[in-house]
Amino acid sequence: MKKAKIILKEMIIGLFIWSLPVLVILALAATNKPAVICGVIVGVLSAAGIIFHMYKHLDIALDMDPENARKHTLKSAFQRTFIMAAVLTLSMIWYGYIHPIGVVLGLMGVKMTAYIQPYVHKFLQKKSMLG
Template sequence: MIKEDKALTLEIVAGIGIFTGVAMVLALFISPRPAVFAGLILGMVMSLAMFLSMAAVLKLCLKTQSKKFTAVFSVTSSMTRYMIMFAVLLVVIKRYSDLFDPIALVVGIFGVKAGAFLQPVIHRMINRKK
């Protein structure tokens, strides 16, 4: 990875972490149960895995010269990510809802979106300090 890719990746990962931290602080006041915190952490892990998978697929698609491969590979990778996410959510709801709160899990998964939205803010904060 080039330097800019690493910085961008770390900024989005930091955004996911910040989002999860804020969600945990809010959970302290709304519903301070261990299952909620476990759901948020599992959601954060899933959003980190989804983001890193997306970054790897994007990097591979940029390197290849075949438009057909890029289209097919990016779609199949995206569908695989969502199917895995849906399967984990179903397993948590069906078997482990006493350990992991399903709503907190979904909120934690939204960390991937929040990380992308927070990246420019984090980037400006880091560059201001330099």
């Protein structure tokens, strides 16, 4: 589980690496800058919560027998999907305050951090070897 905790930290770092250019580009391009910035922040915080949820529930499922682990994994995936849909729905209702495009791109960080994580891992390994 120690390795999973390291991967969790690297994924959270990757999420914030993803969010910075998204935040800057949308803030420069948007007409309602506060809503877009809030949208990205809400999306990224939701994505961080989803990543942490995956980490915790993977640990729980690994201690179960295969059938119960499958059921638990499906239930957990449904919970994460429900949270993403709820956050996106709220942003569509209050789009003047939390812009949906920012939320979608923030939530997309869950996917992007899976691609970024190996590079973050390499970078952190080189950094720890040097210093």
